[in-house]
Every structure is written in structure tokens, then in C-alpha cells.
Amino acid sequence: MKMKTLPSVTVLSAILMAGAAWAQAPGARWDAIYQGGAKVPVNPSTLVLEATANLPSGAALDIGMGNGRNAVYLARKGWKVTGIDVSREAIKQAQAAAAKVGATLEANVARFEDIPPARAKYDLILCMYVSSVATKNAAKIIDMLKPGGVLVVEGPHLDARPMPGQEGYKTNELLRSFGRLRVLRYEDKTMQAEWATNADGRSPTVRLVAVKEK
Numbered sequence: 001m002k003m004k005t006l007p008s009v010t011v012l013s014a015i016l017m018a019g020a021a022w023a024q025a026p027g028a029r030w031d032a033i034y035q036g037g038a039k040v041p042v043n044p045s046t047l048v049l050e051a052t053a054n055l056p057s058g059a060a061l062d063i064g065m066g067n068g069r070n071a072v073y074l075a076r077k078g079w080k081v082t083g084i085d086v087s088r089e090a091i092k093q094a095q096a097a098a099a100k101v102g103a104t105l106e107a108n109v110a111r112f113e114d115i116p117p118a119r120a121k122y123d124l125i126l127c128m129y130v131s132s133v134a135t136k137n138a139a140k141i142i143d144m145l146k147p148g149g150v151l152v153v154e155g156p157h158l159d160a161r162p163m164p165g166q167e168g169y170k171t172n173e174l175l176r177s178f179g180r181l182r183v184l185r186y187e188d189k190t191m192q193a194e195w196a197t198n199a200d201g202r203s204p205t206v207r208l209v210a211v212k213e214k
């Protein structure tokens, strides 16, 4: 995967360098990471590419959209994408990425917890590397999916030993949290993690693709 690189600055070191910002609101801490030149993924996620390859385009919500790597990809494929993120800098970068390729993206600075629980609004919801935001809000996420809508989640397992301030999924936690959905794909293995938690980029990672049955 192509990465936006600055020499030897990993996401984790950027988190540590975020220092005081880390103790502030989550938006400020993520602003510091996105502004700090950390090595963050810029290409769309492999799981998103695979999970959406045969889906008709519709309305999509990208929770914790970051720099818009997945949202912009989907918008270019004809999806009507709403992306939200607590980081102003992330939203700014996502809007710039969309503008650069002429894609339309609704991008809002917001905590997912604070947005209205619009029922059955989305054909696709992404929770890519947002850890507990997905599991703590599982009921709301399921409610926001249309019948037939698909949920895509990826993030570190707890065994990845995420750094303080980061979280990982417990074994089978995603299956428990989203047990009301029909699981199309579930993986729990060490793989090349897109938001790496260690030097070689390989770490215990969990993936879920599930559909809300009609």
C-alpha cells in the first residue's frame, strides 16, 4: 500500500508526539496526528474494496472517516457518502482529497455519539479503525442500516497491544456486538494492518462484514 510518508514517523510515534494534545479532546489529538506528518494510510482499504465490489451504490456512512481514503473511493464509484470525524483536520483533508478528484462528499466534524440516529438511512456503514466507537454504538449503527445494508469493520485486536489511548477488540467482541446482523465474513488474524501498531506493520487484526437481513 502506498503511504504518505515522512521519515521514521509512525502513527504511534506521532501519537506519542501529540503529547499535550493527547490529553485534550479526541478531535485535538487526531488533529495533531493528521497535521504532524505521521505515516497514515491514504489508499482505500482492501476490505472495503472487496466488501463493496459487487454492491450496487447507495447511501454510505463512514464513521471516523479520517483523511477520506475510503469515502472518496466510494464517492467516485457513485455512492452518496457522508463522512464524519471528530478531527477538523481529518475533515479538511478528506474534503481536499474529494475536491482533487471531483468527487462529492458530505463531510462533517462530529462525534458519532452526537449525531441523530437516523433510522434505516444507509446501505453501507464503515467503521474502519475506530475500535470502541463501533462496539459502544452497535445498536445505533445497526439501526441506521437499511434492511439489506452492509456493515464493514476493521481494527486491531487487543493482542496487538495498542498504545495508551488506542483500543483493540476483544476476541469475538465484534461478533457479540453485531450478533443481530448476518455475518458474511469474519477474520481474526495477524495481517498487514493498515493503521499499523508495530514497526513491521503486521499485527493482530479483526475484520467483520455483515448484512442486516431484510
Ligand SMILES: C[S@@+](CC[C@H](N)C(=O)[O-])C[C@H]1O[C@@H](n2cnc3c(N)ncnc32)[C@H](O)[C@@H]1O
Binding pocket: 026, 027, 030, 041, 063, 064, 065, 066, 067, 069, 084, 085, 086, 087, 090, 110, 111, 112, 113, 127, 128, 129, 130, 133, 195
Ligand atoms: C485510526 S483513524 C481511522 C481513520 C479512517 N477510518 C481510516 O481507516 O483511515 C480513527 C479516526 O476516528 C476518528 N474518531 C475517533 N473517535 C471518533 C468518534 N467518537 N466519532 C467520530 N470520529 C471519531 C478520529 O478522529 C480518526 O480520524
